[in-house]
Amino acid sequence: MSSEPVRTVSAAELAVLLGAAPAGGQPLYRGLADALRERVADGSMAVGVRLPAERALAEELRLSRVTVSAAYRELREAGWASARHGSGTFVAMPSGPPAWGTMVGAPVDGVIDLVNAAPAAAPELKEAYLDAVDELPRFMPQHGYHPGGLTTLRAAIADRYTRRGRPTIADQILVTGGAGDATEVVFEALVEAGDRVLIEHPTYPGAVESVQAAGGRPVPVPIDATDPDAFVADADRAARQSAPTVAYVMPDFSNPSGARATPEGRRRLAATLARHGVVTVVDEVAADIVLDGPDDLEPFGVPVPESATVAIGSLSKTVWGGIRIGWVRAEAARTAQLAKIMARRQLSVSVLDQLAAVRLFAWHDRLVAQRRRDLRVQRDALAAAVDERLPGWSYVLPAGGLSLWCRLPADTSSTDLVAAARSRGLLLAPGPRFGTGHLFDDHQRMPFTRPVSELTAAVNVLATLVVSADASMSVTPTLVV
Known part of the structure; x- marks a missing residue:
């Protein structure tokens, strides 16, 4: 029985994908490992592709074989690569976070839940069910x-x-x-x-x-x-x-x-x-x-x-x-x-x-028109609040949909921000949750599906957290003699 042919990325091809040499300030092997990991995470190299032999890549990048070997080892230990005896090193993906469904909880009074991009029910829903109950006896x-x-x-x-x-x-x-x-x-x-x-x-x-x-x-x-x-x-x-x-x-x-x-x-x-x-x-x-x-x-x-x-x-x-x-x-x-x-x-x-x-489908056009009006107001209110209270956050204003995808300022972690917001009664999904690996910790999804008052309150919570983080980083320790 013939097996599926193994795809290999050559040393020359990988060198092109990696681009410029890793920035200084860290060991060469770690910079190489980081660059390789980013190419896997952004989809440039598919899971299952065989990486070039250590010697070939070392010669192509003009690095020592020890450096390449250490980079491959770091990738394997972190789950970004796997070794098969006699076959080489293959691109892999680390195990993901807990299931998305485990992040979805029942509504809690006093908590602003922006984990889901889900709007409140259309007012016509009740009438639709009452009509359905009247029709149910024939079934x-x-x-x-x-x-x-x-x-x-x-x-x-x-x-x-x-x-x-x-x-x-x-x-x-x-x-x-x-x-x-x-x-x-x-x-x-x-x-x-x-x-x-x-x-x-x-x-x-x-x-x-x-x-x-x-x-x-x-x-x-x-x-x-x-x-x-x-x-x-x-x-x-x-x-x-x-x-x-x-x-x-x-x-x-x-x-x-x-x-x-x-x-x-x-x-x-x-x-x-x-x-x-x-x-x-x-x-x-x-x-x-x-x-x-x-x-x-x-x-x-x-x-x-x-x-x-x-x-x-x-x-x-x-x-x-x-x-x-x-x-x-x-x-x-x-x-x-x-x-x-x-x-x-x-x-x-x-x-x-x-x-x-x-x-509801009989009323479809009317329902959609009202939903668009509501979401347009909420989107614009959220965008204005982010612009005013969260300097350094950036986004492309979407022409539709249900959320802003915000890029965070340098050195700001979505994972840390979400954890801190939870203690303040604000629930959000961390950026990496929307990737297959560990990218997007520099992004934050902000749904605009809740009322304007809740969206404004959510931004205020985040602004408070950002200010607190900045203040803690700017404190200079006092030298006690």
């Missing part, structure tokens, strides 16, 4: 199981795609218990143990965990809100180097960066991934949360065959996270395959929730 004589979802709900979701420019029929829709459930079902179907899955970096932690739960290996590709279409060339390079079978992308207001692909960029990305034989899982949870600019961009995947993309959506951002209604849109044959997996996990999503969702 009660039946067994109550509706694998795949109620036909009326699947038709309503399909109609939404058709109106956006992607003709869809009910048979192409699978109803799930939220977007997270949809993601789990899709990755279970598409990913086999050892498969590589291309992901944006940074990205939503729950998606990374779903990939890993299915046995896949994430291949991080950097996403930049200032130049979102640069992702296309980087994804092309990663696909050639790592041969992923699946990709997970958020073309509309990626979480947490807020990046949005242009019409040309999304077409090029869809075509590029399809050319590599990659099935693209498109997370559209935030696609309707357009705060500035055009709200009618073509859905991702229009120019490629139906088999090349699978879309995921939910009502969690436009309506409420508490209504567990999500869906998958795919070609009908694939939807039928996914429905079998869904039926094994749970026979049916709640009929009452689905009936309420049908009514």
Whole structure:
């Protein structure tokens, strides 16, 4: 039986990736190890790639073999590389932090919870459930199981795609218990143990965990809100180097960066991934949360065959996270395959929730318009508060989505800041949580999904912590004679 060929990065190629020599002030081996680790963490080198032999790299970099050997050893000890006897040293990724779900707690009075980018319920939700209760009796004589979802709900979701420019029929829709459930079902179907899955970096932690739960290996590709279409060339390079079978992308207001692909960029990305034989899982949870600019961009995947993309959506951002209604849109044959997996996990999503969702889709445009108005006010208030109270913090104001992705001043750690804020009644997710390794400790996600008063209070807490940290660092010890 033939095994998959091992991919090796040559010493010359690695030297180009590493760029300039490590800055002074630290041992050479440690500077080299840090540079190698950064190239793995930012997606320049995929997990599983074989590093060049120590002697070859030493000659290429004009370093001693002892220096390269020490750098490789440091990488292995930290989990960024693994050694296979007789085969060499291979790129690896350290074990991640605790599961994203463990960070999600029940609401607590007096605590500002910005761990989740989740808005309060739309006022229409109550009326939708009251209408659903009135309609429920006609379903009660039946067994109550509706694998795949109620036909009326699947038709309503399909109609939404058709109106956006992607003709869809009910048979192409699978109803799930939220977007997270949809993601789990899709990755279970598409990913086999050892498969590589291309992901944006940074990205939503729950998606990374779903990939890993299915046995896949994430291949991080950097996403930049200032130049979102640069992702296309980087994804092309990663696909050639790592041969992923699946990709997970958020073309509309990626979480947490807020990046949005242009019409040309999304077409090029869809075509590029399809050319590599990659099935693209498109997370559209935030696609309707357009705060500035055009709200009618073509859905991702229009120019490629139906088999090349699978879309995921939910009502969690436009309506409420508490209504567990999500869906998958795919070609009908694939939807039928996914429905079998869904039926094994749970026979049916709640009929009452689905009936309420049908009514909510009838009000969709009005609900989305109000959600946009609220979030626009909250986004602008949060941005103004950060500008005023947190000098040195920077961000790209997103044209939509649910959060600011703030770069922190030098020597400021998101992990430390989050830990200190918790003791002040403010809950946040640390920056590294949105990466596959240990990057992004110099970033902080700030959702603007809570009322303006809470957002202002959150910034005030952070400002107090920053001032306290600065004061403690500026104190000069007194010499006692």
